[in-house]
Amino acid sequence: MSVTGPSLWDLHLQGRNEEALAGYLKEFERTGHLSSLRNRAGIFIELGAFAEALEECQRLRSLEDPNSRGDADAVREGICHWWLDQPGLAVECFRYGLSAGYTNTASVMAPSVLLYAGLRLNDGAVCSEAKRVLRSLSRPKSIGYPRLIAPLLLGRATKLEIVRLVERHTNPKLLGRARCQSDFYLSIDALQRGNMAGFEDHCRRCAGSPHSRLEQEEASLARWEIDRGFPATPFP
CATH class of the missing domain: 1.25.40 (Serine Threonine Protein Phosphatase 5, Tetratricopeptide repeat)
Known part of the structure; x- marks a missing residue:
């Protein structure tokens, strides 16, 4: 044996x-x-x-193969640039993820992270680009999690709707992962609404989740915020 x-x-x-x-x-x-x-x-x-x-x-x-490159690969590369104080290169990677041949999180991860970068860099053009893609993903029947993230970030869905969908998970592991992941997207929603207390709270929840290892892309950006002290000017 x-x-x-x-x-x-x-x-x-x-x-x-x-x-x-x-x-x-x-x-x-x-x-x-x-x-x-x-x-x-x-x-x-x-x-x-x-x-x-x-x-x-x-x-x-x-x-x-560029045709089979996943959005998570592009986002992960961008996150490395973000942590290394290279926001321009990070945005390029996040943008590359928009056209990835394979996508996770119902295709909403790359445009959502691009929106986060645009908001933090105070770059209206990047925000507009991200929202154009999110609008293409936000159909009248965009129900279910994680697809509802796109309407959330466009102001067409609420935090309560996201939380209700996440809490429908019956598998404890999947529930924990969904909570961790959704907290990051809820932080972006809070950020664009000017709710900095909510932004910080959701980032801390995401980064502090015991499931953050399995939601590395979202949690890594949340950790960056905590590590840098939620700076008003991310890259002076």
Whole structure:
């Protein structure tokens, strides 16, 4: 009877990150699976090693078929630039995510994050671009979570509607993830309404969620706000 040891992701969860990172590198060299690079980038982001994470994201982009590149890959690369005080490059990555061949979160993640960047940079053109895409996703029948995020950020749905949909999850893990994720989008809604107390509260809820590891894109931006003290001018 064979006994298998912990998986590479289990090593990461146990805090054995150097082993996990080395293991994923060997796995990539052996198999060429791009998921190994994604996992390395994810670990580096969680460790706050954004320069190293960016290297993995860029390596991944150089190897990916552009037609199958996911919005999460583009957003994750943009987040690294955001943390490295390169907001222009971050916006370029978020914008690239708008036309990704594969999307998560009902296609609303990239335009929502682009809207967040536009709001924080006080860039009306970026905000308008993001809202044009959100309008294309906000149909009369845009019900259900996470699709209702688009109407929320356009002022066509309310926080209460989002919360009610999130709380319908019966699986505890999915409920926790949805709460974490939705808190970030609710923070964007609060930000554009000028409700800074609500913005900060939802960011703290998102970043502090025990499920934030699985909603890394949203939680990483929420953590940036907390780390920088919710600056009035993000990049002086």
